[in-house]
Amino acid sequence: MEFLWEGIKEAIRLIASGDRQVLHAGFVSVLCTVSALALAAALAIPYGAWLGLYRPRWSNLQALLLRVGMFVPTVVVGLVVYGLLSNHGLLGAADLLYTKLAIIVGEFLLAFPIIGSLTYAAVADLDLTALETARTLGASRWRAMWTMLGQVRVSVMTAFLMAFARCFTELGVAITVGGNLEMRTRTLASTVVLDLSRGRFSQAMAPGLILILIAILITAAALRIAQEQKR
């Protein structure tokens, strides 16, 4: 227990002193997660809504694939992206392997199914009358879709938070296609693993504490959103 407590104290000291490696790992984590989420949200929210509201051909299959995508292990996603970006891969010429962009691509693939699938489920659950009301009042299909997204905005925000949690804490993509390169592609989660493998428990605790703090913030935000839903 004392070992753990000492580790926590040292971790707090590292964070408070502005340890460059921890701060940079935090920066990489935030940059990659926010970029991937912004891109995923911009595409997955309209896609999920379109799928749920207008039921295009093969919509059930597409919804199923999104759901499967939610549960694919991060290391498998990393493997797929590695296959695409490695020298022999389809996008090998772009020379993106072991860069932040590679991590963003991988995290995009993690976030897209979560946001898409949960948005789909939320709008598919809406009463058909809601959509027809918007349409009969004169909304275009596109405008009606945005109106319906407004009706389920709490669910969409929850989906966004879930995707954020998955991307921010993931390890598989960061190591597989990020390469865990010091001061370049090292994220908070990959820092924890590396420091622990080197037997540096206190150093591993510092990014670990930040991850715990983020988890608390996400939980608080989710609870706040749940309260909003009751209004």
Add this chain to the structure above:
Amino acid sequence: MIRVRDLIVRFDSVTALTMPALDIDQGEHVGIHGPNGSGKTTLMRVLAGLQEPSQGSVLGAPPPGRTVLVHQRPYLLRGTAAENVAYALKLHGRSPAEAGSWLERLGVSHIADRRANALSGGEHRRVVIARALAVEPEVLLLDEPFVALDEEGLETVNAAIAAFEGTIVIAAPDDLHDLDLRTVELQGSW
């Protein structure tokens, strides 16, 4: 003028509606009668452009936005009564500030800032009808619009609808008691 010819709507093997012919003139008010399952709601949805006919044609019905359907179980969007009316006004490029006057016509201006989920059944209905009227539709379709309305509410809604000269009003059933109403009888199609 709306012309319905040889209209049939089927859902899988079930025929939900058959209507050989129906002509409705501009400004005419029509009450649709018929037993449960005779296709009143289906006819409304076809006229509103929300349901494709399996067979036959509907000519002259303006598109959604100019034809407005008030559903049997109407839906109010999240937000206040005034925001619901404002939504419809904005869709037609009009000022959301007009919302208050439309709620006033339906006698519910005092609940303008009340959230949709806090309205009583009668208030809910009146706000829905205010929202539909705010669009100033060419065709107004009312599917059992007067459920939950008390006598005073019924009078207010009737007066508000009657003020729309030139608008085709089709209601099922015909509770529009102060209008010069033509009745159309639907037979069951099963």
